[in-house]
Amino acid sequence: MSAKFPSHVTGLAGGVLLLALGAPVLAQISWSEKLSGQDASTTGEQQTQVDEIDRDEIQRSQAEAWGLTDQEWSRYQKLKDRPRGTWSPDLDPITMLGIEARSEAERRHYAELLVEQQRKRVERELAFQKAYDDAWQRLYPDESRVNFFALGRSPSAQSLLSTDTAGPSRYNVVVALEDCSRCDTEVQRLLDQGALMDIWVVDSDGDDDAIRQWATEVGIPADRVRQGQVTLNHGGQLSVSEDALPRIMPRG
Structure with a gap:
């Protein structure tokens, strides 16, 4: 004859059994989480x-x-x-x-670094302009060339300078000292427009005095050079034909 537990004991035991069985499951869920x-x-x-x-x-x-x-x-x-x-x-x-810059030496270092960067940039832009000119001549020899970014004396240059509402534009300007009256005229026009310029002289032969004399004759104010609004640079290494001068390229 099987023994019977009182109902309250059976319920308690059942509860304990359920808790015991459920404990590992709860522990497993907690560990998994x-x-x-x-x-x-x-x-x-x-x-x-x-x-x-x-x-x-x-x-x-x-x-x-x-x-x-x-x-x-x-x-x-x-x-x-x-x-x-x-x-x-x-x-x-x-x-x-x-x-x-925190010192004069540091200021000079960054000035020279920027000159080198700008020189490389001008060389690349002139090289591409030449490639563009050659391509136009091959493809459309009987049509007037539309300038890409060497604005020269084109009306677009005047338009860019006169309609710029964000302040004066800055340009790389490639010129020659000898036999280039067009160069003088363009530089003077840009000065009148208030443009900022980095001027590169292709036939200076490293002669600073020759550039200074030319700048004086053209009418470039010395104070604009001192303030960095206009810079004067030797450009003898630039690959550009003097017949194609002046070259005027807006800096991005």
Whole structure:
């Protein structure tokens, strides 16, 4: 004859049994959730590390493109968050670092670096302009050429200068000292328009005095040169025919 437990004992035992059976299940769910949370945390940390590596690589690539070190690029980024970044938000990295230089040696370093950058830029633009001119001559020899970005004396140059509402434009201007009255006329016109210029002289032979004398004769104000509104540069290494001068290219 089987023993019968009182109903209140049976219920209690059943409850204990259910709790005992359920305990491992609850423990398993809790442990699974914990593992899941750890996995998510680990994935998030790994993604953050990947993002940081990508960002560092991008910044290093940008710094190299401007000829700057990682430290110089980092200082440029900080300067953008300071008053200079508000006053001059569109400055290129080298110019911003040069303006905010902490010593005369640093200022000179950035000035020379910018000259080299601009010289390379002018060379590339002139090379492409020549390729463009040659292509036009091959494809449409009987039609008047439409200038690409070497504006010269075209009406588009006048239009760009006179309708610029954001302030004076800046141009790379390639000229010759000898036998180029067109060069003198164009420089004078740009001066009258208030344009900012980086002038490159292809036949100066490294003679600073020859450039200074030419600038005086053309009427370039010395104070505009001192203020950096107009710069005078030797351009003997530029690949451009003197017959195609002057070359006037807006700086982007």
